[in-house]
Amino acid sequence: TPLLEIKNLHVRLEDDPDVEILHGVDLKIMPGEVHSIMGPNGSGKSTLSQVLAGKEDYEITEGEILFNGEDLSEMGADERANAGVFLAFQYPVEIPGVSSMQFLKAAVNAKRDFEGKEELDAGSLLKHFRAKAEQINVPFEMLKRNVNEGFSGGEKKRFEIFQMAVLDSVLGILDESDSGLDIDALRIVSDGVNSMRDGNRSFLLITHYQRLLDYIEPDHVHILVKGQIIKSGGKELATELEKTGYAPYGVNEAFAV
Ligand code: ADP
Ligand code: MG
Ligand code: MG
Numbered sequence: 001t002p003l004l005e006i007k008n009l010h011v012r013l014e015d016d017p018d019v020e021i022l023h024g025v026d027l028k029i030m031p032g033e034v035h036s037i038m039g040p041n042g043s044g045k046s047t048l049s050q051v052l053a054g055k056e057d058y059e060i061t062e063g064e065i066l067f068n069g070e071d072l073s074e075m076g077a078d079e080r081a082n083a084g085v086f087l088a089f090q091y092p093v094e095i096p097g098v099s100s101m102q103f104l105k106a107a108v109n110a111k112r113d114f115e116g117k118e119e120l121d122a123g124s125l126l127k128h129f130r131a132k133a134e135q136i137n138v139p140f141e142m143l144k145r146n147v148n149e150g151f152s153g154g155e156k157k158r159f160e161i162f163q164m165a166v167l168d169s170v171l172g173i174l175d176e177s178d179s180g181l182d183i184d185a186l187r188i189v190s191d192g193v194n195s196m197r198d199g200n201r202s203f204l205l206i207t208h209y210q211r212l213l214d215y216i217e218p219d220h221v222h223i224l225v226k227g228q229i230i231k232s233g234g235k236e237l238a239t240e241l242e243k244t245g246y247a248p249y250g251v252n253e254a255f256a257v
Helices: 045-053 077-083 100-114 122-136 140-144 153-166 183-196 236-244
Strands: 004-013 020-029 034-038 058-067 085-087 095-099 171-175 202-207 220-225 228-233
Touching: 004 045, 020 034, 020 045, 020 058, 020 202, 020 228, 034 236, 045 058, 045 085, 045 171, 045 202, 077 085, 077 100, 095 100, 100 122, 100 140, 100 153, 122 140, 122 153, 122 183, 140 153, 153 183, 171 183, 220 236, 228 236
Parallel strands: 034 202, 034 220, 085 171, 171 202
Antiparallel strands: 004 020, 004 058, 220 228
16 A cells, blocks of 8 residues: 555645645655655645645645545644654744753654553663664754754754654655755755665655755656646656756746756
């Protein structure tokens, strides 16, 4: 079974039902696959990621989203996380007074609780964190600081990827459309994603620019324009876009690299 299956997804604004943003999106991600959705500004990329995160501003009027065959849209945000969906952008920017370590301990044990497993004690958690920190290249010192407080752009990215690793999420959804990643942050994200690719874990990379895909080789690339996937292909589609921009798809937009 597909890990994620989006079928004929129609989404409109909750507040303004006349405005439909996604007009029948189909997407199937098998375990271990890395998919990328690319598209010009305003095509609906962030809307799709917010709908996957369960944001209330949007209403699904048609179609469905299945995660491991189960209706994702019926699940709350915590439930999605516990089921193994990691949405990088869903987390609060800063959590004052909560250390990264405390935050992660709570998240890991909440997930274990959900899975009917026993909670890990402090020693086992620490061991787990150390192993993942080594894998993702996270300085352990960072975990003593409050969540995202005073983190640089690169540190925020490092912490995001680290969260996904310690939670052993099976689907990582990253929306890098508007975040203007510098080269360091790009490397952190791509090294993290690449180190987690293992034939089972899948990723959905939502990105405006082709740049990220210089570092992460996607199995499938989809072009989203005006709320519809108008073309799908392999990684060569991203290379092609880098040359042509979105002009062949009727979009006049400079394609900065
Ligand atoms: P992208 O991430 O591809 O740039 P978005 O999903 O942010 O595109 O936006 C797609 C379209 O939907 C845009 O026209 C945008 O203005 C509109 N839109 C998205 N979310 C909202 C919202 N909460 N309220 C009003 N319009 C929205
Ligand atoms: Mg936008
Ligand atoms: Mg966006």
